[in-house]
Amino acid sequence: MEINEKLFKALANQTRLDILQWLKDPEKEITSVSCETVRYMMTEKGGICVQDIVKKAGLAQSTVSKYLSDLQDCGLLESERHGKWTYYRRNEANLQALAKLIATAL
Amino acid sequence: MEINEKLFKALANQTRLDILQWLKDPEKEITSVSCETVRYMMTEKGGICVQDIVKKAGLAQSTVSKYLSDLQDCGLLESERHGKWTYYRRNEANLQALAKLIATAL
DNA sequence: AGTAAATATCGACTTTTCTCGATTTATCGA
DNA sequence: TCGATAAATCGAGAAAAGTCGATATTTACT
Numbered sequence: 338m339e340i341n342e343k344l345f346k347a348l349a350n351q352t353r354l355d356i357l358q359w360l361k362d363p364e365k366e367i368t369s370v371s372c373e374t375v376r377y378m379m380t381e382k383g384g385i386c387v388q389d390i391v392k393k394a395g396l397a398q399s400t401v402s403k404y405l406s407d408l409q410d411c412g413l414l415e416s417e418r419h420g421k422w423t424y425y426r427r428n429e430a431n432l433q434a435l436a437k438l439i440a441t442a443l
Numbered sequence: 444m445e446i447n448e449k450l451f452k453a454l455a456n457q458t459r460l461d462i463l464q465w466l467k468d469p470e471k472e473i474t475s476v477s478c479e480t481v482r483y484m485m486t487e488k489g490g491i492c493v494q495d496i497v498k499k500a501g502l503a504q505s506t507v508s509k510y511l512s513d514l515q516d517c518g519l520l521e522s523e524r525h526g527k528w529t530y531y532r533r534n535e536a537n538l539q540a541l542a543k544l545i546a547t548a549l
Numbered sequence: 550a551g552t553a554a555a556t557a558t559c560g561a562c563t564t565t566t567c568t569c570g571a572t573t574t575a576t577c578g579a
Numbered sequence: 580t581c582g583a584t585a586a587a588t589c590g591a592g593a594a595a596a597g598t599c600g601a602t603a604t605t606t607a608c609t
Contacts, residue, residue, distance in 0.1 A: 550609100551608100551609085552607100552608085552609085553606100553607085553608085553609105554605100554606085554607085554608105555604100555605085555606085555607105556603100556604080556605080556606100557602100557603080557604070557605090558601105558602080558603070558604085559600105559601085559602075559603085560599100560600095560601090560602100561598100561599090561600095561601105562597100562598085562599085563596100563597080563598080563599100564595100564596080564597070564598090565594100565595080565596070565597080566593100566594080566595070566596080567592105567593080567594070567595085568591100568592090568593080568594095569590100569591090569592090569593100570589105570590095570591095571588105571589085571590090572587100572588080572589070572590100573586100573587080573588070573589085574585100574586085574587070574588085575584100575585085575586080575587095576583100576584085576585085576586100577582105577583085577584080577585100578581100578582095578583085578584105579580100579581085579582085579583100
């Protein structure tokens with residue numbers, strides 16, 4: 338994790354900020370599938386799949402897919418592929434590292 | 444201080460990030476005037492004046508002036524006007540508040 | 550092999566940001 | 580009051596980001 342322009346560019350968009358927040362409490366935020374399904378995805382698959390985030394965001398699939406990889410590229414998200422699905426989750430270690438860096442290095 | 448798109452947009456530019464860093468240790472970073480002058484500006488005037496930041500940045504005066512007011516608008520900088528000069532300094536309280544918010548609310 | 554589904558990538562157009570030079574505003578000193 | 584200086588604001592053209600629909604890739608299931 339490091340403080341640079343790319344990182345803050347990723348955060349400089351309301352939808353990408355929203356995605357980070359949704360993934361903080363997905364059982365509450367992701368409503369296109371049941372709460373049980375969300376819990377299963379998070380614990381067994383390691384995240385939320387793209388289509389459920391697309392539904393929540395209300396933007397084109399291509400746009401959301403790009404946003405997710407942008408957030409992964411700068412270390413704020415991580416993902417696991419299981420078959421056809423890619424599951425995205427927050428990279429909590431990097432989010433905490435970022436907070437520390439802002440406190441000390443910004 | 445609050446986490447929003449505007450704040451991160453302000454941080455999503457290398458020159459604006461640089462300005463924040465320069466103002467962290469201006470005696471070392473600001474070299475268009477003497478070290479004693481920098482110390483005097485910081486302690487007696489409450490910051491570094493625009494023209495010295497313009498020289499350091501190497502961009503047009505209008506651009507840097509805009510950047511400084513952008514950074515002030517989102518709470519990362521504060522300023523004092525003394526006569527013809529406006530002196531900018533970091534808003535350390537808000538920077539620490541931001542770090543805390545990222546650790547807890549992002 | 551062939552089809553279908555989920556995601557990723559591409560190309561194009563729109564919107565926003567960057568950046569400048571010119572101008573305006575504010576303040577000082579003669 | 581006039582001229583000079585510092586900073587802020589304005590308008591315009593260039594560069595970057597946002598966004599979409601179409602297409603490609605990957606994987607699963609017959």
